[in-house]
Amino acid sequence: MLNERHTLELPDALKAQLGVKSGEQVEVRIGADELKISTPRPVEVKKRRWGMIILTFVMSCVFLGYFMVRKIYQVSLVGSESVATMVLLLTTLSGLMSFMVVFVRLKRQSGSAVEAVSWRNLPTVALAFALISFMLMAGLFWIAGRLFKGASFDLVTSTALFALMTSVEIQAINSLVPQLSSRLLTNIFIAVIVSGVILAMISNQNLYWWKHNLSFLGTNKAVDSWEFNLALFFSGLILLALVDYLFASLKRIFPKSRQLLVLRILLTLLAIDLGMVGAFPNNLEIHSLHTRLAGYLIFLILGLIFGIRWLLPDISTDFQHISWMIAAALLAGEILFQVVGYLSLTAFEIMAFLLAFSWLVMLFERLNDYLEPIQNQRYVIK
Incomplete structure (x- = not known):
């Protein structure tokens, strides 16, 4: 007891x-x-610690060796050949390698949290972690580059800075992988899509992107459009992994639920469609395809909201009321944009995105509640 x-x-x-x-x-x-x-298992902890030290040392040697071969002894903070560039490349690669190794080790252990994560989800989840890390570091260096314009370091200092950031990255990955769960995947999904959109907005602030539409951030006329498109693409992959993870666990609780099967199919289609919106940006040559895919997103979200009462077992009254309110707000926004002309296209897109995204996150929180209590x-x- x-x-x-x-x-x-x-x-x-x-x-x-x-x-x-x-x-x-x-x-x-x-x-x-x-x-x-x-x-x-203290032995496993020690192995991971030594693995972190060795990987940090190897990557630091690569960092040092590159600049010595290039005969660059004063390394800029940001730029084409800089601390920022090497951190974004080598440190992100270190985090990805560390994730894969720790995941495989834990997967082979009975009773670990990652046991419920299927092998087919490993590439998607690992790349999602790497993408979040890349975006976070890119944002930090973007800020640092504006705060410390023209900053540079000698080779020893820059190598020490690189080693510090790499060790922090690997340690963070080693701490997160054992805690991998559906809630963590939900948080990753939120982090990837929000950070990608915000970074794209900041990068294009001087182009007045809001005078066009939200999809402008992913076009070839935008600055660093890959951030926006990659965020959408990987958000779709993470959503696909999350749906697979959640419904594989929910099947044990509701073994013969047709409603959950339909809900799983709709969410899977939503994840694929979201990824395709990122894969086919709103450039002139594929404008019609992008518009069609974005339209499917709206139909799928509305279908989920209107059908959630029948699709989700034992739905709470509060969540049902919130769903109806969000659906009403989406329809009101459509009227204000299409009929009244009060909202601009950008304002309507942002409002619709925030409402649909918020509802989707709340849905996954409800699905996660079915798997509770889960704790270590x-x-x-x-």
Whole structure:
């Protein structure tokens, strides 16, 4: 039995089977239909720590070697050959490699949190983490480049700065992978799409993008349009992985639910369509295709909102009311834009995006609630 002081009383036979003694710690994972008890593995922690040190050292040698070969002994903070460029390339690659290695190790362990994540989702989730890291560092260097114009460092200082950022990146990845869950994937989805859109807006502030439309950020007339398009594309991939992860777990709770199957199909189509909107930007030659794909997004979202009462088991009254309110706001925005002419195209697109995105996040929060309570807690054997 468990008590408030986080102690766990186990039969002697089970203690022997687990290989633990009184006073030792165990990790208890409580899921919707399971309870797993495992012992901490300090050896694995030490392996990951040494792996982080070795990978940081190797990448720092690559960084140092590049500038020595190029005979550059004063390295700029930002620019084509700079600390920023090497961090964005090598540090992002380090994070991606670290994610893959830690994921594979944990996947082979019984009782780990990543056990519920399928192997087919590994490339998508790993690339999503790398993309978030890349965008975050790109944003930080963008700010630093404007705060410290013309800043440069000697080779030793720049290598030390690179090593510091690389070690922080790898440590962050090592800490996040063991916590991988549907809620974390939901947060990744939010982070990727929001950071990509915001970075694209900031990059194009001098082009007055808001005088055109939101899709302008992804066209060949925009600055760094790849940020916007890549964010949409990877958001679609993450959404696809999230849907697969969530509904594989929900199937154990609702094994023969046709409503959930229809909901899964609609969300899968939404994820594919979102990725295609990023893959086919609103350039002149494919304008009609982009517009058609964006239109499908609206129809799918409206279909989900209007049908959620029948698609989601035991839907709460509050969520149903919120869904109707969002649907009403979308229709009101459509009238104000198309009929009244009060809203501009950009204002309508941003309003529709925020409403649809907010509702989608709330939907995934409701789906995650079905899998609760899921928690990891350490207990002392009594």
